[in-house]
Amino acid sequence: MKTTASARLGKPSKGNKQNAPSPVLKVLLHTVLWGIALLQIFPLVWLINYSFLKSGEFFGKSILKWPEKLEWTNYVNAFTYGSVPKFMLNSFFITMVTILVAAILSVMLSYAFVRMQWKLRKATMALILLGMIVPIHATLLPNFILFDWLHLIDNPLSLILPYIAFSLPISMLIISGFMETIPRSIEESAVMDGCSVFGIIFRIILPITKPAIATVCIMNFISWWNEFIMANTFLTSETFKTLPFSIMKFTGQYSSNYGAQFAVMTLIALPTVITYLLFTEQMSRGITAGAVKG
């Protein structure tokens, strides 16, 4: 269809060129793309490479180094002296509780905002959406005093509560956007059968909104797994510290074990990178949806 049209117009090459670029251009395109891709990924490669080196091997001339033998001791050190398993468990616990509660609360809020009819609906929704503008750093100082009053300093709740609160605006935005596309007829028939609103939400809406909930959970997982400032401010003892703190174990005042530091950094980076690679599509959809609506 298209070729005949362009042939008729006497420009046969134009249409073809668009679909099949010349080989030179194609090679150039791929070189440039691979170049930047390498720049983006290089630090990760470097990180993993150095996590297998002996501390003494660090200060040579070359940038990447083939290790004489894989220095697994770095990882052993990370697991023993760096308390990686303990800190990782803390990180997992805090992040999981956060994303679960945030998902449930966002679904409830979204349902109230999308389907229910009440007076302050719009105002309440606007108020929560304002939360996307508030920088988390502005709440660090007052929350420190607040948690001090409530004896929550050095308690996982001092992270879980603000994490959930700051997850709500964006999560609610994405889930309610999805909910608007669900036809009302399903719920109407459920009401006929005598289902309550909570029954509708948990038996009908929850299964349908699964894709949106998954997106929200993955996004929240990545942002809270990586959160550092609040963890650094509100946690003081070893008991509840999260994963990033295990690096600090190897940056002593007198000696630094670089090999183990790199091993720890690799261990911190891997969970989010793997999660992202497994759920690339959901992440991308969530980010663009959240961005466009916000």
Place this chain on the structure above:
Amino acid sequence: MHKLLSNRITVFWLVAPGLFLFLFMVCFPIAMSGYYGTTNWKGIGSYEFVGLTNYTNILFHDAVFWRSLWHALLLLAATLLIQHPIALFFSILVMHSGRFEKLFRAIFFIPAVISIVVTSKMWVSVFHPNYGMLNKILDGIGLSAWKQDWLGDPQLAIWSIIVVVMWQGFGYALLLYYAGLQGIPKDLYEAAELDGAGRISLYTKVVIPLLTPMVRVAVVIAVTACLKQMETVFLMTNGGPVNTTQFVGNYLYKTAFSSSLYGYGNAISVVFVIICLIITVVMNKAFKKDVGEF
């Protein structure tokens, strides 16, 4: 159905948990900041009310505060003038990269999902004056004269930070533009082709103008992200040397916890939130002008 959906008690139980948590963890702390911002509290002991002195000092006498905002502006300028055009260009390239499309998208985004603790540590080692990779590369290609103390030089440090932030956010900007490109119907390309538009004019005259809505979204996100910048600076330079890389979030943290000016730090928090709110509202108003549908 209607009766069920306007039941006030149901609405209350749906909204209350989320809203209460949000008010308690986001709004209440800001109000607390407003209160402590009017005192000269040092973090311990008794304090006096000083009225609006803290606020007027921030706005009229605090050079570091304005400098922090200036740095956010520099970062924003670099993001919009360097990162975004490159991201836009690469999103177009990625679209044409055939079977590697997904792979490239994933690779470009990976830095954005890695913990800032890891990336900052990594970049600190890259910039290290003696052992850092950057100076090693300069040595390797015979440009030893260009070697610098990248993070220790008051003139250079802010630019080193800007490079790191741009590197980490690159995939995010690319993802937004890529999503924008996906939203442009394929037949528009074909129509432009039929009209005899060359490849370059196809993009400059047809595609990029159609991307305007997405560009606006990306700009709004960039502005808030630049204002809220803190972690990278906190972990790489902590605002130094002598506040040449200071950002508002880091400044208020330092003021309260290192300089023990808790009241003053809270006042900065409040001003910070207000600035974020004003800028976002102004931008949304300015960008509200409707764009053509396609």
